[in-house]
Amino acid sequence: MRLILVGGGLANSLIAHRLAALRPDVDWTILEAGETLGGNHTWSFHAGDLTAAQQGWMEPFVAASWPGYAVAFPRLQRRLPLGYRSASSERLRAVMAPHAARIRTGLAVRELRPDRVTLASGEEMRADAVIDGRGYRPSPHLRIAFQKFVGVELRTAAPHGQAEPVIMDATVPQRDGFRFVYTLPFAPDRVLVEDTYYSDDRALDPGALRGETLDYARRRGWRVAEVLREEVGVLPIALGGDIAAFWADAGGVARSGLRAALFHPTTGYSLPDAVRLADRIAALGELSAARLHAETRAHSVACWKAAGFYRLLDRMLFRAAEPDGRYRLLQRFYGLSPDLVSRFYAGHSTLYDKARLLSGRPPVPVLRALRCLRDSSNLVTAP
Numbered sequence: 001m002r003l004i005l006v007g008g009g010l011a012n013s014l015i016a017h018r019l020a021a022l023r024p025d026v027d028w029t030i031l032e033a034g035e036t037l038g039g040n041h042t043w044s045f046h047a048g049d050l051t052a053a054q055q056g057w058m059e060p061f062v063a064a065s066w067p068g069y070a071v072a073f074p075r076l077q078r079r080l081p082l083g084y085r086s087a088s089s090e091r092l093r094a095v096m097a098p099h100a101a102r103i104r105t106g107l108a109v110r111e112l113r114p115d116r117v118t119l120a121s122g123e124e125m126r127a128d129a130v131i132d133g134r135g136y137r138p139s140p141h142l143r144i145a146f147q148k149f150v151g152v153e154l155r156t157a158a159p160h161g162q163a164e165p166v167i168m169d170a171t172v173p174q175r176d177g178f179r180f181v182y183t184l185p186f187a188p189d190r191v192l193v194e195d196t197y198y199s200d201d202r203a204l205d206p207g208a209l210r211g212e213t214l215d216y217a218r219r220r221g222w223r224v225a226e227v228l229r230e231e232v233g234v235l236p237i238a239l240g241g242d243i244a245a246f247w248a249d250a251g252g253v254a255r256s257g258l259r260a261a262l263f264h265p266t267t268g269y270s271l272p273d274a275v276r277l278a279d280r281i282a283a284l285g286e287l288s289a290a291r292l293h294a295e296t297r298a299h300s301v302a303c304w305k306a307a308g309f310y311r312l313l314d315r316m317l318f319r320a321a322e323p324d325g326r327y328r329l330l331q332r333f334y335g336l337s338p339d340l341v342s343r344f345y346a347g348h349s350t351l352y353d354k355a356r357l358l359s360g361r362p363p364v365p366v367l368r369a370l371r372c373l374r375d376s377s378n379l380v381t382a383p
């Protein structure tokens, strides 16, 4: 059985890793346009997003783990005892290194069909099935807003003194939507600082945001000895869409990762979904093109439908709240129980959680909130 995985990013690397462990009969090849696998990312997730078994097999990808994290808002400072983990591109490349013979980098794929691909060079490669994992591409069938950020990993001249992540410091001035700074302390003298915006538009000035991260570090009293790395992200936040029409554009090709719209609607994070899809694919018997397309489509559609509540919250955040007052929704959210927060990130909110999230004194105008209740699945706006 021969499988071509187009795109050597997070989702396809995890699929390949699981197939190597559980399906040695599958002869897979990754085709990656870039010079290396996995890009330049930190992929964070809540420990509770994954099952114990999934946490076990993901362990080699994880570069750092913490037992809890903090959030800071004008009226709420809080530590949540929820395990937080970060996988990294570097670890991903190390885990995948033993499979180097099956990974071809510097090869852009020009055209995909369910059972063959055409490379930019014109060369054609055939297989039993192809999986398209080329990452996010705007679709006229999804209504999205953006989480955008620039992150710099700093070496500080002296220990920075922060033991755990601060995943939202929203005490910073609010502009361009909801703004916060995200910090991950990788070592006593190494910290990632990300200046992040929940914004209606994807435009981003990397130079200006880089300056903001360095200013933030200075305000925290950290003297920067060296900038070790930089990452830039513009992630989709789902407001609505038509998932069937989205898949109609796939031309019968199986999809993974962001290409399959597999991300948490409110964060744009895709690691937990990528882990679940890798497990699902590795557990399939037959891996024909038709079966893989049907399975990845069914999985994506089911996840999309199950996540309608999160898209409603996103519409409230982006359409009902005033941009500089958006932080109040998050401030209220993080004041709720850690278990509720954990289930929210895992995409497993209960009916009680949903009622809790929508009840109480609303931090958004009621009439505008009511307008958000209508699912905009039939409204199509090009991003």
Ligand SMILES: Cc1cc2nc3c(=O)[nH]c(=O)nc-3n(C[C@H](O)[C@H](O)[C@H](O)COP(=O)(O)OP(=O)(O)OC[C@H]3O[C@@H](n4cnc5c(N)ncnc54)[C@H](O)[C@@H]3O)c2cc1C
Pocket: 006, 007, 008, 009, 010, 011, 012, 031, 032, 033, 034, 037, 038, 039, 040, 041, 042, 043, 044, 045, 107, 108, 109, 110, 133, 134, 135, 136, 231, 232, 233, 234, 235, 256, 257, 258, 259, 268, 269, 270, 271, 272
């Ligand atoms: C800077 C950054 C930080 C992020 N942080 C987090 C996080 O903390 N937690 C989280 O869960 N999510 C995070 N995300 C969001 C999301 O999880 C990532 O974007 C994730 O990498 C998406 O996985 P993917 O496999 O769908 O796509 P990608 O990982 O983007 O992989 C797609 C791959 O396809 C390749 N490709 C594209 N076109 C072609 C072609 N024509 N031929 C061959 N190859 C091609 C690309 O070069 C790329 O390597 C982050 C995203 C970014 C950009």
